Amino acid sequence: MLKIGFIVTPGFPVMSLAALSVFEFANISAEKKLYDIQVLSEDGASIATVAGTGLETTAYGSEHFDTLIIGGNTRVVPSSPKLIAFIAGAAKNSRRISSICTGAFALADAGLLDDRRVTTHWLFTDELKSRFPKIRLEANRLFVVDGSVWTAAGNSAGIDLTLCMLENDYGYDLARSVARILVVDYRRSGGQPQLSALFQINPKSDRIQTALAHVRRNLQASLSVEDLARIAGLGPRQFSRAFRNETGLSPAKAIESIRIEAARLMIEQSRHSVDFIANETGFGDQERMRRAFLRVLGHPPQVVRRMAQVDPAAR
Known part of the structure; x- marks a missing residue:
């Protein structure tokens, strides 16, 4: 069973959690627990969404994850020293480390994006490039995979990203089955432009x-x-x-x-x-x-x- 850690920050949009539905329905389709999903935060408290609803989380610490995903927010949230240290440690122990939308800033703060191909939501590409000039920004891509680092544009692109992860883990047939259940395209390629x-x-x-x-x-x-x-x-x-x-x-x-x-x-x-x-x-x-x-x-x-x-x- 593969462990998935998904980090949220206060004010995150509910839609960012849609990426986790891919793992959830992979478990349902396979009729066994392929993925253990944990929603994480710095303090393990209830984290409020941008709509004001609360989500129960677990505090991140020494636990290791096969895949760590930094969820997006409606704004660029400063990375705390504890978050940066956790991400840096996860980069050494996790098979994949990933971000959705503004989560790319946390990966960059941890020094993981230098000389890597990355993307983020088009609203934040200029800021990401100006703050981190060493990254190789692919501004108009849905998602980018560069080695063990995976980055997605916006929250809907997070679904494409995790479908790609599912296909890599358990094959095309299961990923296509999950896409059908979610009634989404299987699947938009990472290279497809964010904007037509x-x-x-x-x-x-x-x-x-x-x-x-x-x-x-x-x-x-x-x-x-x-x-x-x-x-x-x-x-x-x-x-x-x-x-x-x-x-x-x-x-x-x-x-x-x-x-x-x-x-x-x-x-x-x-x-x-x-x-x-x-x-x-x-x-x-x-x-x-x-x-x-x-x-x-x-x-x-x-x-x-x-x-x-x-x-x-x-x-």
Whole structure:
């Protein structure tokens, strides 16, 4: 039986506990206790959620855990010396040490994130990077696994993180079964962006919006900077500069993001072949699309499709 320790701090959101449901239903599905789950705090007192309800906890101390998870909060909570010491000790004795949302700050305070690939909720990425410049921040990822250190973005991403842990511990079939019980996707890849391309790429000027609307309607076209600049009524250099200023991306990177999102949705929601989808979304061939998926989503198209295939009853 694997012991899971989950640390909470005063004012934590109830949703952060959703990650523990994966372990809870793994026990139910397996009809035996695969995981022993303990909710921990510094003093072992009743800890109030942001909604004001209380949660009974156990004080952390010398006990060892297979997996220690630092839960998130609605704000960055200062790490006490006792917490830092406990996390540092757990890093030596635990197989995995993890964080959800702002829990990454506690791992960083304990010195565990230097030179590691990590993520946190997009609301806190700038603060995390400025306070801990040695980390290798992957700001727009649902979760990141770097050796024994696992970090998740927001509270819903904690479910994806623990499903991945479950799969590593007991295999794909049990993890997929638990995802079906929880009525969640099995499972969003760690590389999937926190925010969709359509949400992120939101320019203010009518000219850039017109160019992007053309992109979304014509994904099969070559979509050169010259063509988009002409549609926007600007010169190519002026267009590229204005596009980057308004979106934070180059035109080429924005086009790729929109193509990946369109292709991912077609792969998850249709039965079209990968070749057909690659042509429809402008990648041209499946190898080019495969490389883009691996780089951005962390999985090739076939794996994305497999993870989206659930029983009609589960839908």
